[in-house]
Amino acid sequence: MAHDNAPQARRIGIVGGGPGGLTLARLLVAQGLAPIVLELDAGPEARPQGGSLDLHPESGLLALDRAGLRAGFEAIARHEDQEVRIYARTGELLFEDADAAAGDRPEVDRGELRGLLLASLPAGTVAWGQKVTRIEPLADCTMRVHVAAAAPRTFDVVVGADGTWSRVRPRLTTARPAYSGVTFVELEVADIDAAHPTLARLVGRGKLFAPGDRKAIIAQRNGHGTVRVYVAQHAPERWARELAGVPAANVKAQLLAALAGWAPALRGFIEHSGDHVRAQPLYALPVGLRWPHRRGITLLGDAAHAMSPFAGEGVNNAMADALALAAALAEPAWDAAVARYEAAMAVRIAPSAVASADGLAQAMSVDGAARMVELMRSHSPPHRELTSAR
Numbered sequence: 001m002a003h004d005n006a007p008q009a010r011r012i013g014i015v016g017g018g019p020g021g022l023t024l025a026r027l028l029v030a031q032g033l034a035p036i037v038l039e040l041d042a043g044p045e046a047r048p049q050g051g052s053l054d055l056h057p058e059s060g061l062l063a064l065d066r067a068g069l070r071a072g073f074e075a076i077a078r079h080e081d082q083e084v085r086i087y088a089r090t091g092e093l094l095f096e097d098a099d100a101a102a103g104d105r106p107e108v109d110r111g112e113l114r115g116l117l118l119a120s121l122p123a124g125t126v127a128w129g130q131k132v133t134r135i136e137p138l139a140d141c142t143m144r145v146h147v148a149a150a151a152p153r154t155f156d157v158v159v160g161a162d163g164t165w166s167r168v169r170p171r172l173t174t175a176r177p178a179y180s181g182v183t184f185v186e187l188e189v190a191d192i193d194a195a196h197p198t199l200a201r202l203v204g205r206g207k208l209f210a211p212g213d214r215k216a217i218i219a220q221r222n223g224h225g226t227v228r229v230y231v232a233q234h235a236p237e238r239w240a241r242e243l244a245g246v247p248a249a250n251v252k253a254q255l256l257a258a259l260a261g262w263a264p265a266l267r268g269f270i271e272h273s274g275d276h277v278r279a280q281p282l283y284a285l286p287v288g289l290r291w292p293h294r295r296g297i298t299l300l301g302d303a304a305h306a307m308s309p310f311a312g313e314g315v316n317n318a319m320a321d322a323l324a325l326a327a328a329l330a331e332p333a334w335d336a337a338v339a340r341y342e343a344a345m346a347v348r349i350a351p352s353a354v355a356s357a358d359g360l361a362q363a364m365s366v367d368g369a370a371r372m373v374e375l376m377r378s379h380s381p382p383h384r385e386l387t388s389a390r
């Protein structure tokens with residue numbers, strides 16, 4: 001039986017170097033522990049990290065505070081990009097935040113957040129190019145982690161921080177993510193302020209939602225003048241695979257055909273996007289997922305509670321998990337503390353899992369714009385409602 005060794009001697013393997021896994025690694029290092037992160041990507045620049053995120057005071061920002069990274073975060077945060085606008089498919093502006101720049105949910109580009117976290121870790125903490133294939137429990141309650149094309153490694157505790165399609169989760173539960181029926185096609189408009197001032201005015205300083213007709217255009221300001229655009233629609237699960245390798249111009253033509261009759265201004269986000277096209281079917285684990293606690297293995301972030309992005313809580317949840325789990329793993333009786341972490345996580349996460357499922361259902365309905373305005377009215381304090389088109 002593995003014994004509760006001193007925290008500094010504890011061998012902790014974190015599978016996955018996303019925002020959740022890296023935040024956990026940083027928080028453990030700050031407490032004098034020496035985790036190893038096994039990350040699938042070949043290196044920090046192996047793939048684009050995706051769009052902008054807003055971090056919340058009670059979760060993502062709190063984790064950065066505790067990790068001693070708040071000053072570094074402020075250097076890359078975009079407080080000025082917190083505006084939210086909702087348009088009808090006709091182009092009519094229905095809702096706009098009153099004073100978004102004063103909000104408490106600053107935006108940050110994912111790649112920059114990852115860079116901040118990576119730079120805070122001692123050299124060698126992240127092992128790149130490690131595709132974890134399975135976890136094997138050993139007789140002494142330690143865990144052997146099998147990695148494709150590399151020798152296995154043994155840890156006292158393995159944390160699955162490897163996202164929706166976790167290779168760690170199957171050791172704890174047979175639950176699998178279910179397809180929501182909605183697929184996002186991600187596009188990018190570069191240099192928006194200089195090259196496309198009309199689109200820049202529409203998106204404002206933050207995010208634009210234009211839902212309707214069981215579809216949606218979502219545009220989100222990223223750093224460096226880029227706007228990331230998601231075109232959402234109900235589609236068969238296989239559609240994303242079918243789009244792989246299709247030239248960008250053909251994908252955009254398909255999207256424009258699906259949005260025939262939508263305001264030309266909104267269609268402009270598709271027409272003026274570049275060659276970046278990425279189809280993302282949205283998946284979710286069952287709301288309130290629990291598993292029987294097992295010594296030496298646990299989960300955080302999307303591996304534990306993947307949900308659609310409609311509540312905007314995914315990264316924040318993952319970082320809040322990291323905060324709670326880092327405290328548990330540093331306790332003398334860490335196994336009991338991890339069991340308490342799992343129980344508390346299920347309770348903490350359930351409301352955002354419910355909200356994200358509800359947000360998707362509302363936004364992707366026939367009258368999505370009106371329903372989203374209602375949701376925003378119920379959630380956000382001061383707002384300004386507009387009735388005339390711009």
Ligand SMILES: Cc1cc2nc3c(=O)[nH]c(=O)nc-3n(C[C@H](O)[C@H](O)[C@H](O)COP(=O)(O)OP(=O)(O)OC[C@H]3O[C@@H](n4cnc5c(N)ncnc54)[C@H](O)[C@@H]3O)c2cc1C
Binds near residue numbers: 301318
């Ligand atoms: C289109 C879209 C938009 C979103 N927008 C937002 C938003 O605005 N705000 C928000 O809070 N959330 C958003 N989310 C959700 C958010 O992206 C996730 O909740 C968040 O990234 C989860 O973090 P994580 O660290 O748990 O997992 P991930 O970010 O998925 O990271 C997992 C890591 O594990 C690695 N990995 C995977 N498999 C293996 C393996 N077998 N071996 C080793 N490593 C592996 C991956 O390479 C990756 O680095 C969005 C999601 C989508 C799909």
